Amino acid sequence: MSLIGDGLDATVQKAFTRPTPKSAGAQMRYLVKQLGGTKAVAQMLRVSQRTVERYVKNQIKTPRPDLAARMGREVKQRWQPQIRARAKAALSGGIIIDTRARLGYTAPIGSTDQDRIRHLTVALPPQYAARLFDAQDQGAGDARLQEIAAEALKDVYFQDGGTRAGSLDEVRFTDIEHLEFDL
Numbered sequence: 632m633s634l635i636g637d638g639l640d641a642t643v644q645k646a647f648t649r650p651t652p653k654s655a656g657a658q659m660r661y662l663v664k665q666l667g668g669t670k671a672v673a674q675m676l677r678v679s680q681r682t683v684e685r686y687v688k689n690q691i692k693t694p695r696p697d698l699a700a701r702m703g704r705e706v707k708q709r710w711q712p713q714i715r716a717r718a719k720a721a722l723s724g725g726i727i728i729d730t731r732a733r734l735g736y737t738a739p740i741g742s743t744d745q746d747r748i749r750h751l752t753v754a755l756p757p758q759y760a761a762r763l764f765d766a767q768d769q770g771a772g773d774a775r776l777q778e779i780a781a782e783a784l785k786d787v788y789f790q791d792g793g794t795r796a797g798s799l800d801e802v803r804f805t806d807i808e809h810l811e812f813d814l
Contacts, residue, residue, distance in 0.1 A: 634810055635776035636767050640707065642726070642812040651703075651710045655694045658702045659686035665709050676701050726760040727813045728753055728780065733806035746803060751788060759783035777804055 652658045662672045663683065673680040676698065685691045694702060728751070735746030762779050781804035789802060 656689040729811045731809040735803045755783045
């Protein structure tokens with residue numbers, strides 16, 4: 632996945648009321664229940680149906696690292712869907728981004744548009760939170776999520792909602808060292 636996408640997921644997961652299943656057997660049983668059978672799970676995880684059945688019966692306890700990552704990702708995507716939807720609705724009321732990254736901008740000659748590492752904690756308005764989640768739900772890559780975050784930082788931090796730096800063209804948001812979202 633992506634740094635921004637993972638940050639958005641972590642923020643939503645804070646709202647979960649129960650922890651996700653931890654063991655491979657529990658994760659596999661959950662996926663079988665969600666998808667309605669071992670065949671569908673086997674196809675999704677790209678393993679044999681017999682392998683899925685062996686995890687369900689706890690005959691295999693430790694998956695390969697790549698399979699463990701796929702199982703964990705699929706469980707998290709399906710875990711507590713009503714709570715996930717409520718959390719996204721609450722987050723679309725606004726979200727706080729805390730980042731340490733290289734930020735710069737394109738502006739007319741004579742301004743100091745030098746890229747530099749900045750540490751920002753900024754409250755993003757609801758429309759940007761909604762755009763981030765919508766793009767993530769549609770499978771947008773990290774580059775697209777970074778563009779949306781850069782637009783949000785341009786509007787909120789650099790232009791202060793249109794009250795300053797009106798001639799600013801584009802904000803560059805790169806070399807992300809730290810990124811976290813919160814309510």
